[in-house]
Amino acid sequence: MRNVEAGAVALLGDLVRIDSVNPGLVPGAAGETAIVGHLRARLQASGFVTTVVPAPGRPGRPSLVAVPPGPAAGPALVLNGHLDTVGVAGMPEPFAPRLDGDRLFGRGAADMKGGVAAIVAAAEHLVATNAPVRPVLALVADEEDASLGSEAVIDALPGLGVRPDACLIAEPTDLALTRSLRGFAVVRVRFTGLAAHSSQAGLGVNAVTHLGRLLHAVDERSAAVRAGGGDLMVTVARGGESPFVVPDHAECLVELRTPAGRDSAGALSEVRSLLRPEWYATAELVAHRDGWRLDDTGPAAGLSRRLGDELGTGPTFDAPYWMEAPLWQRVAPTLVCGPSGGGLHAVDEWVDLRQVRALAAALVTVLAAWTPDAD
Template sequence: MSSPTDLLARLVGFPSVVGGPNGDIIGFVADYLRGHGIEPALVPGPEGDRWNLFASIGDASRPGYVLSGHLDVVPAGEPDWRADPFVLRRDGDRLIGRGACDMKGFVAAALAMVPELVAMPLSAPVHIALSYDEEAGCRGVPHLLAALPGLCAPPLGAIIGEPSGLVPVLAHKGKAALRLVATGVAGHSSRPDLGANAIHALLPALSAAAAQAVALQSGPQDPRFAPPWSSLQIGTVAGGQAVNIIPDRAEAQIEARAIHGVDPRAILEPVVAAAAGLAVDWLSSYPALALDGDHPLARLLAELTGATPLGAVSYGTEAGLYQQAGIPAIICGPGDIARAHRPEEYLTMAELQDACALIRRLGRRLCL
C-alpha cells in the first residue's frame, strides 16, 4: 500500500487526538517503513504512551534533509461534520477527514514517496521525522531533536509540511502559554470575611496581562506579520459555582505570541510577577522562526516549488524549534491553513499529488 490516498485514509483512520496515546498510528508507520527496508527509530516522550518517529532513506552519516510532520490532530467534536471525521471520504476532488489538511496529507505524501526515494541513488539522505502533541504547543518534537545527533549527521535543513499551499514560508511568531490557578475558601457570600475569593485573587495578574497587551502594541515591530507587534491575550477564565457562593477555585489561561527576537516567555513575565500566591503552570513554549530569504534552504524550496517564498504566516509550527536546535527550517506543505481545525477539513487530490511531486523533485535534486 503506497498510494497517497490509501495512506491518507489509513492515517486519518487513527483518531490520534492531541494529548492521547499514539502507539497505534506510530506502529502502522513503523511497519510500513520496515516493509520498504527502513528501520525507524522510535523516540519516546516522558508520558510513556506516545512516541516520535525518525527514519532515514540513504546514508544517515551524510548531511541531508528532514521531511517533518506531526501525527496528532485536534479533537473533532464539532456538530457540523457530515460523517465520521475519522473515516476519510471523497467528495469530488476533496479528501475529507480530521487531519487531512493539518497535517496527515503531508505525511501521507512523504510515506507514499518512500518506494521511489529508496530506489534513487541519493547523494544525501532524506529523513522522515514525525512528532506527537504538536497541537498542544509542540511538546513532542523537543525529545526527537534532543536524540537527533545520535541518529544522523547534522541536517542541511528541515521542511515542515504544515499547510501553506506548497508556498515556502520563511517566518512565524513564537508562542508561550501558561495557566494561573488561585485557591480560596468557600463560604456564603453574605460573610466574605469568613472566606477567600479565588476570582479576586486572580485580578492582579489579569490586570497585568491586559496592561501588557496594550503596551506590546508600541513595542518592537515586524511588518511581515499581522499585527506587526508581539501580542498577549487572556484566553480563558473559569471559577465559581453561583453568585452567592464565595469561589474557592479559579483559573485563567494566557498566551503570548512573539515576533522574532522577542522571547515569548519574557512577554509573560509581568503577569507572573503579579501572580504572587497563585500556581503558575507553563503549558507550552516554542520560539519564532526566521529564515533569511537568501539561505540555501530558501533557494532550494523556491527552485523545487517554483514559488517565491512568503515572508511570514501568523500560525506557529515546530520550525522554530528545529532552527533553535541549529537546523535551518522552512514551512512548505499542501493545503490551506484556513481549513484546519474546522469541520469538513479537507485536502484536494491535486494538492496531495503536488506534495508527492515536490518530494520527488527533492529526491531527484539529491541525485545530481
C-alpha cells in the same frame, strides 16, 4: 512523477482511516501506536531502516524514524511531520476519507497527514532511484500538545547516526514557505481572598473582584501588545464556589503570543507588571515556546528558494501560531512548507489534493540535485 503523486494520495487515504487522536488532548484517545505501526511496515518494505522512539514516561506515544539503507553518504535532510490529530467531536465519520473533486475530507487530512503522505512518497522515490540525498523521515507524536515526539526524536538522532544538513517540516502552509512564526507563553495567576458571608461582604476579600480587575488590565494592555506583533488575552477564568459566600480564591490563564526574536519567558514579567499588591495575586509561567524565523542564508534558505521556484511560491507566510520549527532549528537549519486545505481543527477538515501531489513531485525534483554547500 505520476507514480509519486498517486502514491502520496493513496497513502493519505490510508492515514486518515487510522485514528491517531492525541490522548493528551482527549483522555483515552487512540494515540499514535497504530499509525506508527502502519508506516513502519510500509517503510521497511521500501528498504528503510526504522526505529520506534518512545516518548519518555508516556507509554503508547511512539514516534518513528526511518533512515535510508546503506552507509551515510550524501547530504542528509530530515523530512518531519506529526502523526497525532486533535479530537473528532461533532464529526459523523472522522476516519472515513471522503472525496469532493480535489478535496479530501477527514480528521487530520490537512493537519497534517497530507504533508506526511507527501514526504513519505517523495522519500520512498528518492531511495528507490538512488538519489544522492539521504531523506530521513521523522514522523512524530504529540505535536498538537506538548511536542513530546519531536523532543524524543531529536535526542535520539545522534545515536541513530543521523546528522542532518537541513530539516523540512511539511506543516500546512498552502505551499508557501514559512518566513516566521510566533512564540507563545501561558501564565497562571492565582488570587487569594478571604471568605465571608455575602451579607457581610466588608468582612471578606473578594478574589473574583481582583480577578476582574486583572481582566480589565489585560484588555487595556492588549492593544499595545498587538501593535508590537503579539497578542495578549485571558483564555481561562474561574473563581468562587457558591452563592452567599465572598469568594476566597480565583485564578486565570493569561496567554501571550510573541513575535519572532522575542523571549517568550518574558511573559511572566509582562503579566506581573499588571498585578497590584492589594490583589494578593501570584503568577507562574506554565508553558512557553520561542518564535522562529527562516535563515537568510545557508542550507534552509537555499532549499527554500529552490523549492519555492519549483512550486511557484516564496517565503511569504508569517504564521500567527507556533510550530515545531524552533525545536528542529537547534539540530539543523529548518524550513516549513506543506499542503493546506480548510477546516483545520474543525468538523469539516479537508486538504487540497493538488497541493499534496505538488509537494511530493517538487521534493523529488529539487532533492534529486540538492547539495547544501551549493546554497
